[in-house]
Amino acid sequence: AQKITQTQPGMFVQEKEAVTLDCTYDTSDQSYGLFWYKQPSSGEMIFLIYQGSYDEQNATEGRYSLNFQKARKSANLVISASQLGDSAMYFCAMREGHTGGFKTIFGAGTRLFVKA
Amino acid sequence: ETGVTQTPRHLVMGMTNKKSLKCEQHLGHNAMYWYKQSAKKPLELMFVYSLEERVENNSVPSRFSPECPNSSHLFLHLHTLQPEDSALYLCASSLRLETYTDTQYFGPGTRLTVL
Numbered sequence: 001a002q003k004i005t006q007t008q009p010g011m012f013v014q015e016k017e018a019v020t021l022d023c024t025y026d027t028s029d030q031s032y033g034l035f036w037y038k039q040p041s042s043g044e045m046i047f048l049i050y051q052g053s054y055d056e057q058n059a060t061e062g063r064y065s066l067n068f069q070k071a072r073k074s075a076n077l078v079i080s081a082s083q084l085g086d087s088a089m090y091f092c093a094m095r096e097g098h099t100g101g102f103k104t105i106f107g108a109g110t111r112l113f114v115k116a
Numbered sequence: 117e118t119g120v121t122q123t124p125r126h127l128v129m130g131m132t133n134k135k136s137l138k139c140e141q142h143l144g145h146n147a148m149y150w151y152k153q154s155a156k157k158p159l160e161l162m163f164v165y166s167l168e169e170r171v172e173n174n175s176v177p178s179r180f181s182p183e184c185p186n187s188s189h190l191f192l193h194l195h196t197l198q199p200e201d202s203a204l205y206l207c208a209s210s211l212r213l214e215t216y217t218d219t220q221y222f223g224p225g226t227r228l229t230v231l
Contacts, residue, residue, distance in 0.1 A: 033216045043204055045222035052217055091159070097216040103172075104220060106159040 004092055004107035012113045013082045021077040021110045025093030029053075031097035034073065034075040035104070036066065039089040048090075051075060079112075082101070087114045119143045122207050122222035128229045129197065131192045137226045139193040139207030147213040148190040149220065150182060153204040165190060166213040206230075 005024045013019035025034065036048040051059045051066045059066040067076040080088055092107040120141045129135050139167040141148065150162040164172035165184040179201075190207055204227050208220040 018133065031216050043225040045206060047219055047221060050219055095216045095218060103161065108158050
C-alpha cells in the first residue's frame with residue numbers, strides 16, 4: 001500500500017490566487033513528520049514546510065501553510081497569492097519514527113502550473 | 117549560498133565508462149543520502165550514511181558504489197551502467213538520522229545519461 005498519496009498529477013492556478021495541493025498518508029506510527037518540497041525544472045528539491053505529528057497548530061512559512069488533519073491523515077499544502085515562479089513539481093513526504101526506521105518516503109508529486 | 121552542492125550537474129557516459137558523482141554539504145550535518153529520480157517514478161532512496169557509516173543500502177546494483185570519506189563529502193562511483201540507469205541523482209543531507217523531525221536538504225542533482 002502506498003504510504004504517501006498525491007492524487008493530483010497536475011494543477012492549474014491563476015496568478016495571485018490560492019491553491020491547495022492534496023496529500024494523504026498512511027502510518028501506524030504515533031510519531032512522524034510531514035514535509036513538502038518544491039522541485040523546479042532545474043531539478044533541485046527545495047524544502048518548504050514541516051509539520052510534526054504532535055504539533056497542534058498548522059505550520060506556516062510565508063505564503064505556504066500546511067492544512068494538517070490528523071484524524072483524516074491528510075497534510076495538504078496551501079500556497080497563497082500564487083506567483084509565476086511557483087510553477088514546479090511539489091512533493092509531499094513523511095518520515096516515520098522507530099517503526100519506520102526514520103526513512104523519508106516521498107509521494108509521486110503534483111505538477112503546478114501558474115497562469116499569468 | 118548553497119548548502120549542498122553536487123558535481124557534475126550533467127554527465128553523459130557510455131556503458132563501459134567509470135565515473136564518479138560528488139556531493140558536498142556545508143551545513144554541519146551528520147547524515148547524507150543518495151536518491152535516484154527516474155521519469156514518472158517516485159524518488160528512490162539508494163544509500164544512507166550516518167557519521168560516515170553506511171546504514172542503508174536499498175538493494176542497489178553493485179555497479180553503484182558509494183563512498184563517504186567524512187561527514188561533509190559523499191561520492192557515488194559508477195561503472196558499467198545500463199541505459200535504464202539514466203536519471204537525476206540527488207544528494208541530500210540532514211542533521212541527525214534518528215529522529216522523525218529530521219529535515220533533508222537537497223543538492224541540485226546530477227542528470228545522468230547512459231548511452
